[in-house]
Amino acid sequence: MNLTQRRREFEQNKSIYESAMLVFRGxxxxxxxxxxxxxxxxxxxxxxxRVEKREEWARSWVRLFEESGPDEWTAVGGTTVYQLEDxxxxxxxxxxxxxxxxxxCAQGKVDTFYGYFYKGRDLNxxxxxxxxxxxxxxxxxxxxxxxxxxxxxRPRGEDVRREFxxxxxxxxxxxxxxxxxxxxxxxxADYIHGLFGPDEWGGCNQAYLLESGKIGVxxxxxxxxxxxxTYMNMSFVFDPETRRFSDLKxxxxxxxxxxxxxxxxxxxxxxxxxxxxxxxxxxxxLYSGIGDTQAGRIVVDYPxxxxxxxxxxS
Numbered sequence: 386m387n388l389t390q391r392r393r394e395f396e397q398n399k400s401i402y403e404s405a406m407l408v409f410r411g412x413x414x415x416x417x418x419x420x421x422x423x424x425x426x427x428x429x430x431x432x433x434x435r436v437e438k439r440e441e442w443a444r445s446w447v448r449l450f451e452e453s454g455p456d457e458w459t460a461v462g463g464t465t466v467y468q469l470e471d472x473x474x475x476x477x478x479x480x481x482x483x484x485x486x487x488x489x490c491a492q493g494k495v496d497t498f499y500g501y502f503y504k505g506r507d508l509n510x511x512x513x514x515x516x517x518x519x520x521x522x523x524x525x526x527x528x529x530x531x532x533x534x535x536x537x538x539r540p541r542g543e544d545v546r547r548e549f550x551x552x553x554x555x556x557x558x559x560x561x562x563x564x565x566x567x568x569x570x571x572x573x574a575d576y577i578h579g580l581f582g583p584d585e586w587g588g589c590n591q592a593y594l595l596e597s598g599k600i601g602v603x604x605x606x607x608x609x610x611x612x613x614x615t616y617m618n619m620s621f622v623f624d625p626e627t628r629r630f631s632d633l634k635x636x637x638x639x640x641x642x643x644x645x646x647x648x649x650x651x652x653x654x655x656x657x658x659x660x661x662x663x664x665x666x667x668x669x670x671l672y673s674g675i676g677d678t679q680a681g682r683i684v685v686d687y688p689x690x691x692x693x694x695x696x697x698x699s
Contacts, residue, residue: 388585388608392617395635402668403684406643406675409450411460412436416648419471419674422591422660423452426481426508432458433472433483439648439678443488443495447472449508456682464509469501471657471674473591475526477534477563480504483511486522500524500571504563518568523588523604526566530598530695534560535625537602538574539588551581555589555604557628577623577630584608587619591660594695599624601689603671605658606635615639616655618671620688632690637671641683647676656681663687663694 386394409417417434424431430452437445447467450458469485476482483503489496500517517524523539541553556574560566581587587606595601599622606619618637621630639656647653659672659680668684675681 387582388606389610391635392615392638396638396640399641400686401637401641401683403682404642405456405682406645407680407682408457409434409460409680410453410457411450411462412448414438416678417450418677418680419657420659420672420680421472421474422672423662424474431461431508433474434458434680435470435472435674442648443470443490445470445488447485465511467501467503471522473525473659475528475592477504477526477528480506480563481508481511482526482563484524484526498522502566514563515566516568518572521571523590524571525589525592527592527594527600529559529594529600529625534563534566535592535600536560536566536571536574537589537592538571540572541586546584549576550583552584552586553581553588555580555587557623557625559625575628577628580621580630580633581606590658593661593689595622595689595692596695597692598626599692601692601694602630603636603658603660603688605656612651613654614651616657618656618658618673622689622692634688636685636688637673637683639675642673642675642681645675645679645681648678652677661688
């Protein structure tokens with residue numbers, strides 16, 4: 386069954402319990418999209434968001450927002466503004482790791498891009514500590530039961546397509562500490578074969594340690610049809626010991642979220658995944674960037690079956 390058919394089957398049988406767009410205050414005149422997952426720090430809830438004018442592209446900043454109401458977030462003054470796209474966070478040991486994509490331009494034109502990584506115990510004083518490989522987005526970290534760190538990579542491009550058929554792959558490797566995270570280590574991550582079919586692509590957006598020691602992955606899975614780039618929310622379970630995945634499935638598509646504009650016509654079917662957070666009712670809030678203009682939240686069933694999130698999840 387190809388991805389279009391799997392999408393159709395999902396939408397015929399989906400269970401979406403709530404659907405809302407997020408409102409961002411304090412950045413009037415700018416769109417906020419492709420956020421991190423919400424997280425707690427010093428007793429308050431925050432989220433990082435990509436901030437950009439509607440008519441511009443590859444001229445983004447990442448800012449910190451504090452929860453100020455239901456599905457409402459307000460920019461926090463006096464905090465660092467990062468020249469990044471598509472922020473994400475991980476808890477590694479007793480530190481927060483903030484990552485995002487830094488776009489490098491030459492005379493106003495995009496030259497290349499890299500993942501940038503910051504770490505620290507204080508959101509107001511995060512230290513830039515390493516860079517990912519050239520032209521690689523969607524590098525994600527997760528602390529394992531052993532205390533070591535799992536690293537997901539995402540090589541993408543015509544070289545990948547020619548060799549493997551799909552437009553991108555997801556790789557995985559393990560490092561002992563954040564000191565070991567480097568472009569070379571990420572580049573050498575072993576590929577997880579079988580995730581994507583011909584001309585499909587995707588990546589890991591957030592990784593969660595499960596009680597079994599396996600990793601619950603929330604990501605995006607994509608294809609292009611008639612000039613439209615379709616980005617969907619997906620999940621799978623990954624075993625870091627056997628390096629095999631299971632239970633790959635679609636968990637959200639653009640129509641699951643409220644209507645809204647797209648930055649460009651080809652992004653009208655784009656739900657770029659952020660990640661999930663647990664709810665008291667056992668379901669999860671699933672967050673996504675929408676159309677490169679907004680961010681949304683839907684409530685869906687917990688995606689990892691009977692394998693519950695480990696105690697390190699917050």
